[in-house]
Amino acid sequence: MSQEAQEYGFSRRQVTLGLVAIFAVYGTMAYFLQTLTVARPKMAADLDGMSLYAWAVSIPSLFSAFVTLIFGKLSDIHGRRIMLLVSVILLLVGTILSAISPTFTFLIFASVVVALGTGAMMPLVFSVVGDLFPPAQRGKWIGLLNIPVGFFALVGPTLGGWVTDNLNWRYLFWLSIPLLIVCLVTVPVGVPSIVNRGAKGKIDVLGCVLIAIASSATILGLSFAGTHHWKSLEVLGLLSVSVIFWIAFFVAEARIKAPILDPAMFRNRAFVTVAVATLLSFFGQMAILMYFPMFLQGVQGISATVSGQIITPYSVLMAFIGVPVGFLLTKSRRFKWMYIVGFGILTADMFGIIFFTSETPVVWSVIAATLAGLGLGAVPTINTMVVQNAVPKRLLGVAMGAFFFFISMGVAVSPAVLGSAMTFGYNKTLSNALPKGLERIADEATMASLSDSDVLLSEPAMAALEDTFRKHGAQGEALLAETVQAIRSAMESGLRNVFWLSAITMLLAFLLISTVPESSMEEKVPEEIPEPVGAE
Numbered sequence: 001m002s003q004e005a006q007e008y009g010f011s012r013r014q015v016t017l018g019l020v021a022i023f024a025v026y027g028t029m030a031y032f033l034q035t036l037t038v039a040r041p042k043m044a045a046d047l048d049g050m051s052l053y054a055w056a057v058s059i060p061s062l063f064s065a066f067v068t069l070i071f072g073k074l075s076d077i078h079g080r081r082i083m084l085l086v087s088v089i090l091l092l093v094g095t096i097l098s099a100i101s102p103t104f105t106f107l108i109f110a111s112v113v114v115a116l117g118t119g120a121m122m123p124l125v126f127s128v129v130g131d132l133f134p135p136a137q138r139g140k141w142i143g144l145l146n147i148p149v150g151f152f153a154l155v156g157p158t159l160g161g162w163v164t165d166n167l168n169w170r171y172l173f174w175l176s177i178p179l180l181i182v183c184l185v186t187v188p189v190g191v192p193s194i195v196n197r198g199a200k201g202k203i204d205v206l207g208c209v210l211i212a213i214a215s216s217a218t219i220l221g222l223s224f225a226g227t228h229h230w231k232s233l234e235v236l237g238l239l240s241v242s243v244i245f246w247i248a249f250f251v252a253e254a255r256i257k258a259p260i261l262d263p264a265m266f267r268n269r270a271f272v273t274v275a276v277a278t279l280l281s282f283f284g285q286m287a288i289l290m291y292f293p294m295f296l297q298g299v300q301g302i303s304a305t306v307s308g309q310i311i312t313p314y315s316v317l318m319a320f321i322g323v324p325v326g327f328l329l330t331k332s333r334r335f336k337w338m339y340i341v342g343f344g345i346l347t348a349d350m351f352g353i354i355f356f357t358s359e360t361p362v363v364w365s366v367i368a369a370t371l372a373g374l375g376l377g378a379v380p381t382i383n384t385m386v387v388q389n390a391v392p393k394r395l396l397g398v399a400m401g402a403f404f405f406f407i408s409m410g411v412a413v414s415p416a417v418l419g420s421a422m423t424f425g426y427n428k429t430l431s432n433a434l435p436k437g438l439e440r441i442a443d444e445a446t447m448a449s450l451s452d453s454d455v456l457l458s459e460p461a462m463a464a465l466e467d468t469f470r471k472h473g474a475q476g477e478a479l480l481a482e483t484v485q486a487i488r489s490a491m492e493s494g495l496r497n498v499f500w501l502s503a504i505t506m507l508l509a510f511l512l513i514s515t516v517p518e519s520s521m522e523e524k525v526p527e528e529i530p531e532p533v534g535a536e
Contacts, residue, residue: 014192018132019141021183021190022125025084027148028091028179029118034156034315035172037289038308039164041297046169049104056104057290057415060111062219064119065408066212069260071120072401073204075127081191084124088183091117095180099173119408123400126384128191130400142384143329146322153315161308204260210249211260215409217242222416265402273516274386275406280509281343281379282410283418284350287502288314288372290415291422291495292353296365299358299492310362314369321377329385336518338378343510346375350503358492386516414505418498426494433486435479 044053075083094113101107129141163171221238253259265271288311296307329335349371356364387403469480 015132017186017190018128018192019190021084021186022128023145023148024179024183024186025088025121026125026145027152028176028183029121030149030152030319031156031176031179032114032118034152035160035163035175036169038157038160038293038304038311039169039172040290041294042164042304043107043169044104047101047104047107049107052104052108053290053419055416055419056108056111057286058219058222058412058419059108060115061408061412061415062215063112064115065215065405065412066208067116067119068123068401068404068408069211070208070401072123072127072399072404073260075124075401079192080124080128080131081187083120084128084187084191085184087117087120087124088180088187089117090114091121092177092180092184093117095173095176099170101170119404123404126388127400129384130388131192140327143323143325143327143381146319146381150316150319150323153319154312157308157311157315158305159308161303161305164304204253204256206252207249207256207260210245210252214242214245214249215412217245218409219412219416222413222420261402261405262399265399270386270517271399271403273512274383275403277343277509277513277516278379278383278403279406279410279413280505280512281346281376282407283414283502283505284346284372284509285376286411286414286418287350287353287498288369291418291498292365292369295356295492295495299488299495300360300362300365301358302362306362310365311369313366314373317370317373318377318380321374322381325378325381329382334518335382335386336516338382339513339516340510342375342378343506343513344375345371347503347506347510349375350499350506354496354499354503356499358488418501421497421501422494424494425497426490429493430486430490433489435482435486 040056041053043049044056049056071083071087091114094110094115094117097110097113098107101110125145126142129145133141160169160172163169163175217238221235221242224232224234224238249261250263253261254263293304293307293311296302296310297304302310325338349368352371353368356368383403384400387399465483466480469476469483
């Protein structure tokens with residue numbers, strides 16, 4: 001152990017046990033991310049929830065965003081160990097509820113419980129790294145945390161697709177139980193119980209209430225825009241409420257001694273630049289994680305297993321690139337050029353995906369997934385280093401909580417907005433593409449079912465549609481083929497809207513990250529006066 005590490009007061013054994021614990025926790029999170037993404041379209045189809053597909057990500061992400069702030073603050077007061085343990089228990093409960101979900105609405109509720117656990121875990125893991133190591137060494141270990149992520153990135157998508165195709169997606173949740181048990185053992189043993197004596201002991205209740213209302217109104221308003229007109233009373237009302245409460249929240253935080261979201265974070269140029277650029281970039285990431293598998297399975301008719309294999313390069317590269325990046329950061333102390341290259345590659349990649357069609361060769365999908373992984377691979381490691389080096393150690397938990405709040409809001413907002421774009425494009429194209437004379441054969445229930453694109457992903461729904469048409473002989477067979485093609489064309493149109501919107505927001509993220517200040521990664525920020533990084 002280096003002299004710098006020893007100055008942090010931990011023996012080699014303590015550091016080793018701490019690393020084992022956070023590697024176990026971070027690896028378990030990677031399992032959930034990599035295996036469940038490819039199975040999500042099938043979950044929605046099996047539980048008749050395709051109309052709620054975007055909500056299945058938006059609503060849990062909303063709670064995840066909220067809990068990052070709460071647990072970040074609580075960890076500064078009560079220590080990382082107890083808060084990590086609580087988060088693992090929440091994840092365990094949510095996993096069991098997800099596995100037994102009878103309806104898609106219940107699955108969303110279970111996903112909320114899962115999000116309460118995972119939303120807290122990620123900032124806490126990186127805060128533990130900040131507790132164990134000085135700034136100059138953090139990059140190496142943050143990079144090495146990508147090893148368990150890389151492992152599950154390599155096997156997770158294919159495993160998730162195979163289990164979904166050959167067994168049932170519920171088994172993916174049951175398979176995570178042993179991993180969670182390992183976390184329950186290693187966290188109490190390995191994570192040091194550090195209590196920040198300088199942290200305030202009171203929780204900002206008013207701030208919690210205001211940000212909960214503001215966040216909820218934002219997500220609900222954007223989600224309703226997918227099924228209502230943007231000028232409807234529901235959408236305008238909710239978005240107006242969100243603006244009012246966001247303003248009230250920031251005014252209140254500026255007057256509170258122990259705010260849940262410290263205003264000092266927003267006076268820090270490096271933090272604000274990275275946080276906003278990361279939030280915008282999640283539109284591109286959600287397009288790859290949520291809607292690209294839907295494109296492969298619904299538009300191109302590829303199985304969940306094969307689509308998982310196509311996505312694998314994205315997951316593997318995004319994970320493993322973080323390892324050498326961490327060492328490179330530790331050695332060179334330079335990061336801005338990595339941001340520009342990474343965001344630039346992903347921006348170009350997203351503009352390329354816009355032109356994919358049902359006839360696009362699979363090899364291009366593999367190339368697109370590979371470029372996305374290359375572009376994003378370095379970003380999480382750099383983000384963590386920049387944020388941690390922008391604040392004094394006493395604000396480490398608050399800073400990581402605030403940053404992951406932005407990430408969770410990006411995860412929550414992006415599918416809501418992208419889902420609205422998807423629904424608008426799908427319905428508009430479908431109404432013009434359906435064959436003439438369809439209403440003479442299909443009953444009202446069948447016509448209503450066509451407004452939900454899950455028919456292309458659900459075997460029971462497709463079987464019911466086929467039975468309806470085949471009762472009418474050759475004419476029915478011909479109309480069935482035309483109807484399926486109309487649904488596929490409508491889905492392709494809706495997804496193209498998604499890819500366009502994602503590409504534009506990625507371009508904005510690229511332009512913004514190009515302005516980030518190249519701050520020092522060696523000097524400690526003074527505890528007394530947390531100066532903004534990059535200030536003149």
